[in-house]
Amino acid sequence: xxxxxFDGSQKCDDSVFAYKLSGTAxxxxxxxxxxxxxxxxxxxxxxxxxxxxxxxxxxxxxxxxAQFSEPFNRFTDSAxxxxxxxxxxxxxxxxxxxxxxxxxxxxxxxxxxxxxxTLVDYGRLHALVTRGSSIDVCVFPxxxxxxxxxxxxxxxxxxxxxxxxxxx
Numbered sequence: 001x002x003x004x005x006f007d008g009s010q011k012c013d014d015s016v017f018a019y020k021l022s023g024t025a026x027x028x029x030x031x032x033x034x035x036x037x038x039x040x041x042x043x044x045x046x047x048x049x050x051x052x053x054x055x056x057x058x059x060x061x062x063x064x065x066a067q068f069s070e071p072f073n074r075f076t077d078s079a080x081x082x083x084x085x086x087x088x089x090x091x092x093x094x095x096x097x098x099x100x101x102x103x104x105x106x107x108x109x110x111x112x113x114x115x116x117x118t119l120v121d122y123g124r125l126h127a128l129v130t131r132g133s134s135i136d137v138c139v140f141p142x143x144x145x146x147x148x149x150x151x152x153x154x155x156x157x158x159x160x161x162x163x164x165x166x167x168x
Contacts, residue, residue: 076112
């Protein structure tokens with residue numbers, strides 16, 4: 001199920017774009033942005049949220065964590081998700097993986113905007129599994145100013161983004 005996370009074989013497909021980072025091209029999946037100056041990773045999945053999407057996002061997150069010594073916060077905007085094809089076991093496994101993959105690092109915040117009941121539950125599960133770790137997860141309703149305030153970033157970075165593919 002998550003063997004790709006552990007063996008490093010996961011590669012992003014052609015629906016990605018490059019982000020120039022420290023002289024090298026960083027490949028980010030569609031809907032993912034990294035705002036280096038604000039120390040913010042933004043994920044805005046669209047359409048179907050399935051294991052492939054999650055694997056690509058977690059792989060990109062891991063690449064950025066390996067590239068940067070300084071911590072950065074995360075924002076997941078699930079407003080564009082129209083269908084979910086993952087289950088609780090998978091959501092639990094990903095949360096547990098993230099807890100261990102980020103162990104012994106500086107604290108970060110991870111804000112999840114979720115209004116769909118299934119995604120709210122998965123976000124709460126992620127918060128529960130990572131509780132007591134360096135990852136502080138908070139699930140928000142569609143309250144972007146509150147998310148921006150909690151993350152300490154300009155609300156413009158949290159605002160609705162209809163393109164998701166433009167670079168900051």
